[in-house]
Every structure is written in C-alpha cells, then in structure tokens.
Amino acid sequence: MSSESVILVTGGSGLVGKAISWVIENDKSEQFGKKEGEKWIFLTSKDGDLRKLEDTKAIFEKYRPTHVIHLAALVGGLFKNMKYKLDFLRDNMLINDNVLFMAKEFGVKKVVSCLSTCIFPDKTSYPIDETMVHNGPPHESNFGYAHGKRMIDVYNRAYHDQFGCNFTSVIPTNIFGPHDNYNLEDSHVLPGLTHKCYLAKKEGKPFVVSGTGKPLRQFIYSRDLAKLFIWTLREYKEIDPIILSVGEEDEVSIKDVADAIVKAIDFKGDYSFDTSRADGQYKKTASNAKLRKYLPDFKFTPFDVAVKESVEWFVENYETCRK
Structure with missing residues (x-):
C-alpha cells in the first residue's frame, strides 16, 4: 500500500468493523497496526444508504478512498432468511453492485469484501475449500442471502477481467466477539447462548441449551479475523476468495461452546441439554490450508480466552x- 492511503470500511459499526477499528488502534505490530499515512474511515448507516447509487456515490466523492473493506450487508438469523428471501437477495445485490461500481469509477486500488460460509453448496464434501463456492445451490433456507453474497465473487472476476480491478473477497467461518448481536431471537449460537446463560444466572433459573450439543463448528474471534482482514488488504494478491478460519483440528462442539460460556459467566445453576430440540446441520468444516500457506505462523486466540473476553465485554456493556 502507498504511503498515503484512505481506507473506507463499509459496515464499520458492526462486529467485524468494530474489531478492525480496535486492532488498528491497539495493535502496535508492523503487520497489523495502523501505519503512517493511513486514514481509516468506518462508515455507519447514518453516512448513507448503500442500496442507493446516489448515496454511495456521495460517500465516495466525500472520502475519495484508495482502498475499501466492504462489510456492509443485510444480515439476519434463520427465521428472517427464510421469510425475506427476496429482501436478502435484492438488498445485498444492490449494496454490492453500488459499492463495487463506485470503487471502479473512483479508481480504488483494492477492495476486500466479506462473504460467508453459507454461500457453499448444500450438498458437498468436507472439508469445504475456496474452489467449491459455485459447485451447486446453497441451502434452501437462505438462498437469497447466499446468492447475493456469491455474486460478489462473480463481480470480482468480471471487474478484474474487463477493467483490471483488484477486487477480492474473504470467507470467514463463525465470527464472535465484542459488539456482536446478542438478541435472543435473532443472534448466532455463541452470543445467543451467552445472553441466555447470563439471564439464567441473573434470574436463578436453569440454563437449557437446545439440542444434543454434538454439532461441530469452527469459530473465529473477531479480533483475529480483523488482523486477517488487514493482512488481506495489504498482502493478499489473488482475486479468488480465501477462507479465514481456524483449522479443522480446532473445530469445537456446541457443548464445548456452552461449557466455555458457563465457565466465563461463572454459572453455578442447573445446566442441561434439551435433546428433543433439533440440532441443525452437524458440521460445516472448512479448510484453512490456503491461509496457512500464506501465514503458517499466525497465532489464533485460544477459544476459551476469546470466549472469556467476549463474555466480559457483554456483561460490562x-x-x-x-440485544
């Protein structure tokens, strides 16, 4: 990156945006910390509606970014994804089309967009890797959101082939950390269980986890992901996406997640699993071999430590x- 860089982060007030801001201000290393000559701008919805081309153009005219980290998206839990498939498809298509088009129009040197593991085919072999994104339809429950996100990869290739644009994307696994969404009705598993356990302790009630606790997931701490986003922006040269995740060996069960939360909250009450409730997909194992090829020595925060820091942030805030 040049000595004078303006890095625009869309979705800057969300889980990942807040983590990138934290790393830029607190990490003192040459690799991940803020560099001299860098100006970081973290957009929120108050800056404009990225679904509208005129709002997006006004933002680019105002800040004249040289680089963009594109995090902004319409997101929601399973219920919302199933009910509002067109909204999730159309809104995300509009956001992505506007951001990438304006990045091309304003000569942005590099864009790194954020995808999701839900874009992968529903029927697949494991571990999933970057070559499998377009190998079949995504799961029916979130096909609107998944196709909207998949199209970023298609846009990236098209912009590169026709205009030589340096647009790429990353695919994180399950993200958690400070500034997550802790809404009990519409949050992901780790923040949802954190809030549920917190209330059980506060109200002196049992902590009951839905399902058997056996399904496996790879979780990445938002501040680790933030470092990897910064590395991708500065160092990663490919247009093809890269999975950002802990390794297959660091996959944990939902029971492991609940145990870590119980420990972090210091919950002493009755703790059980409601095995009459469905487990959902058993595993979605992703390979981080490509990431390890580039960064063999990257140190992920130990899962228990990351959960403890996340829980402490939730309790304090x-x-x-x-929520």
Missing part, C-alpha cells in the same frame, strides 16, 4: 449492546 449489557445495558447498551445489541
């Missing part, structure tokens, strides 16, 4: 956090 309970009155004001998203």
Whole structure:
C-alpha cells in the first residue's frame, strides 16, 4: 500500500468493523497496526444508504478512498432468511453492485469484501475449500442471502477481467466477539447462548441449551479475523476468495461452546441439554490450508480466552449492546 492511503470500511459499526477499528488502534505490530499515512474511515448507516447509487456515490466523492473493506450487508438469523428471501437477495445485490461500481469509477486500488460460509453448496464434501463456492445451490433456507453474497465473487472476476480491478473477497467461518448481536431471537449460537446463560444466572433459573450439543463448528474471534482482514488488504494478491478460519483440528462442539460460556459467566445453576430440540446441520468444516500457506505462523486466540473476553465485554456493556 502507498504511503498515503484512505481506507473506507463499509459496515464499520458492526462486529467485524468494530474489531478492525480496535486492532488498528491497539495493535502496535508492523503487520497489523495502523501505519503512517493511513486514514481509516468506518462508515455507519447514518453516512448513507448503500442500496442507493446516489448515496454511495456521495460517500465516495466525500472520502475519495484508495482502498475499501466492504462489510456492509443485510444480515439476519434463520427465521428472517427464510421469510425475506427476496429482501436478502435484492438488498445485498444492490449494496454490492453500488459499492463495487463506485470503487471502479473512483479508481480504488483494492477492495476486500466479506462473504460467508453459507454461500457453499448444500450438498458437498468436507472439508469445504475456496474452489467449491459455485459447485451447486446453497441451502434452501437462505438462498437469497447466499446468492447475493456469491455474486460478489462473480463481480470480482468480471471487474478484474474487463477493467483490471483488484477486487477480492474473504470467507470467514463463525465470527464472535465484542459488539456482536446478542438478541435472543435473532443472534448466532455463541452470543445467543451467552445472553441466555447470563439471564439464567441473573434470574436463578436453569440454563437449557437446545439440542444434543454434538454439532461441530469452527469459530473465529473477531479480533483475529480483523488482523486477517488487514493482512488481506495489504498482502493478499489473488482475486479468488480465501477462507479465514481456524483449522479443522480446532473445530469445537456446541457443548464445548456452552461449557466455555458457563465457565466465563461463572454459572453455578442447573445446566442441561434439551435433546428433543433439533440440532441443525452437524458440521460445516472448512479448510484453512490456503491461509496457512500464506501465514503458517499466525497465532489464533485460544477459544476459551476469546470466549472469556467476549463474555466480559457483554456483561460490562449489557445495558447498551445489541440485544
């Protein structure tokens, strides 16, 4: 990156945007910390509606970014994805089309967009890797969101082939950390269980986890992911996407997640699993071999430590956090 860089982060107030901001300000290493001559701008919805081309153009005219980390998206839990498939498809297509088009129009040197493991085919072999993105339809429950995200990869290739644009993307596994969405009705598993356990302790009630606790997931701490986003922006040269995840060997069960939360919250009450409730997909194992080829020595935060830091942040910010 040049000595004078303006890095625009869309979705800057979300889980990953807040983590990138934290790393830029707190990490003092040459590899991940803020460099001299860099200006970081973290957009929020108050800056404009990225679904509207005129708003997006105004943002690019105002800040004249040289680089973009594109995180902004319409996101939601399973219920919302199933009910509002067209909204998730159309809104995300509009956001992505506007951001990437304006990045091309304003001569942005590099764009790194954020995808999701839900874009992978529903029927697949494991571990999934970057070559499998377009090998079949995604799961029916979230095909609107998944196809909207998949199209970023198609856009990236098309912009590169026709205009030589340096647009790429990353595919994180399950992200968690400070500034997550802790809404009990619409959150992902780790923040949802954190809030549920917190309330069980506060109200003196049992902590009951839905399902058997056996399904396996790979979780990445938002501050680790933030470092990898910064590395991708500065160093990663490919247009093809890269999976950002802990290794297959660091996959944990939902029971492991619940155990770590119980320990972090210091919950002493009755703790059980409701095995009459469905487990959902047993595994979605992703390979981080490509990442390890580039960064063999990257140190991920130990899972228990990351959960403890996330839980502590939630408890400290309970009155004001998203819940």
